[in-house]
Amino acid sequence: MVFTKPFFMGFRSSSPDPIPCRSGSCQTHQRPLMIYCTSCADSLCDECLTKGGHRGHGLARFKDVLQKQIEAVTRRSKHLMSSLKKQSDVKTNMAKAKAHAEEMIEQTKVNLEKQYQELQELMEHNRQHAFRLLLAQKESLLLGLDTLALQDEQNQQMIVYIEQELQQLKKNACYLDGDSAAALLNVFLLQNKSRSFCFLTSVKTMEDFYKSFKKQMCVNNKRLKGLENSVTQIVQKSKEFLTRPWEFAENITFDEMSLTGNLKISVDKTTLCCATSAPQKEYTKCSKDAVGTILAAQSFTAGCHYWEVEVKDLTGWTVGVVDQDWKKRRLEKSLGEDKTSWVLQLDDNMLFAVHNDEIEIVREPDHFERLGIFLDFSKGLLRFFSVDTGCVLHTFFVKFKTAIYPVFSIKEKSSAMSLTLCKLVPDVDSLYEEAQDEVVTAV
Structure with missing residues (x-):
């Protein structure tokens, strides 16, 4: 009986495999093969045994070796079938994994859209409040200028009134002389003390107003600059943070x-x-x-x-x-x-x-x-x-x-x-x- 070296889908047995032999005779001595040496994984003839080259080696009948080889091939066949079954499981699991990956990607896409939407809403909310503040500043500044214009108009009217009163005083003074004139003037001043005091106060107020008029005409833009700088900081920080490597x-x-x-x-x-x-x-x-x-x-x-x-x-x-x-x-x-x-x-x-x-x-x-x-x-x-x-x-x-x-x-x-x-x-x-x-x- 002839044995060949078993090889099946890359699997190797733990014990030595038989050496291929294509004839029933010993290739060295040309004599019939009698027994199998498990130590050398070789088939032996009587001449091989008498030469003493396999002394102390394990020997086995061809029938027993054949049975073991059949069992080994059977085990490998079962292992192969198990591998093929696992392969089908791998395909199933791979399909599940791909489906899960698609699901994760879609969920991430939804989350990103939601977060960017929230970011846009925050920016829009901030923008609206900034322009509301700007509108309030506009109204405040224009109201201040309107107040200055109104004060100037009142001052102009007051100046005309004061000039008229002065002209009247001068006219009255022309008809008075001597002690009686002084007495009449004193009486006039006494009678109009509060009114004269009002004139003096008005003149002082108007003088102060026009001294600071140019300064008050200059619009204070510190708050506007502050608002602009705040938004500039938002832009700079956004650029710094939003500029991602990707x-x-x-x-x-x-x-x-x-x-x-x-x-x-x-x-x-x-x-x-x-x-x-x-x-x-x-x-x-x-x-x-x-x-x-x-x-x-x-x-x-x-x-x-x-x-x-x-x-x-x-x-x-x-x-x-x-x-x-x-x-x-x-x-x-x-x-x-x-x-x-x-x-x-x-x-x-x-x-x-x-x-x-x-x-x-x-x-x-x-x-x-x-x-x-x-x-x-x-x-x-x-x-x-x-x-x-x-x-x-x-x-x-x-x-x-x-x-x-x-x-x-x-x-x-x-x-x-x-x-x-x-x-x-x-x-x-x-x-x-x-x-x-x-x-x-x-x-």
């Missing part, structure tokens, strides 16, 4: 030509992992124990840019940017070792900001799955975010002079662990389909 989001991909070390990327050039079986490419130092490095296909020479990297489950990675000079000499320097690279690095559960061979510990208590990178080329700002919490991990302030390239490296040596560039901008087709859906919904 406004500058874009999709980036890996540059396969820049790949060094034992790495490989996915077909869509967004996933990076270790190529355990691939030949090692020209290797850069990149970072301690790193497998290799790769640059993004995109580079930046102006403006603001934002991208995200998924680092879930990775225990060692380096993410950041390098300039044109580092790209030219990437085989000479590790990431963060010189002045032309700025990176954030995770190593042994510690997070570091590294530049020019200077290391700064980044204190981030919570584990995060996504890393956000914001680059403002003009202002020379490079900022790293924990996307999960929204907090800033570290900020580099740099005067960029040449083109800037996103750079990536991983420490994992298992192909099961990967670093992924996140898709932040939908495809044109997706945007078109969404627009069409909104039109249909509206109809």
